[in-house]
Amino acid sequence: MQKLGDFKMPNFFNYPPYFTLQPVKDTREKQIQLWKELILDYCRTQKFFIIELEKEFPLFTNPVIERSLSHEARDIFLSALVSDGRAEWMDKGHRKCLILWHRIQDWADLILRFVKDNGLEDSVMTVEEIRSGTESRGTELHGIDRTVLMRALKLLEHKGKLTIFKGTSADDEGVKFSI
Secondary structure, three states: OOOOOOOEEOOHHHHHHHOOOOOOOOHHHHHHHHHHHHHHHHHHHHOOOOOOOOOOOOHHHHOOOOOOOOOOHHHHHHHHHOOOOEEEOOOOOOEEEEOOOOOOHHHHHHHHHHHHHHHOOOOEEHHHHHHHHHOOOOOOOOOOOOOHHHHHHHHHHHHOOEEEEEOOHHHHHHEEEOO
């Protein structure tokens, strides 16, 4: 089994036909499913949140078998993730895709668990502390994409679990938990 960094690639990654869009409907559906799972797993373990179609992305090329996904295949696989609610296009031209290996509601649940596990129920933190502070080290929240984090925080604010307040800059936006 091939590895990409510390990530073990699935067997199909070394099978050249999987780098070409399959013409038979059932085979293509299986191909799309395998690629969706691979993209989500890879992005989760490597903490990738954004894939740009025009830029190289490690999964989309296999130098061992000298194969790369076409632009069309990349678009189809990412669009399938968008259809499942596991990704969102960040622009009208479908050039940048935000990968949601957890849905926004799941990120919100992780934030609540983080707050409870760390006894932060009535405390104030900056958004940056949640993303990169010592408390979040070793959790899935550490290194979270700011867009994803803000969407999850806004969902929790809407549910009355916290209040977001503006600082003098985006770096010092605060969050007051009230769980």
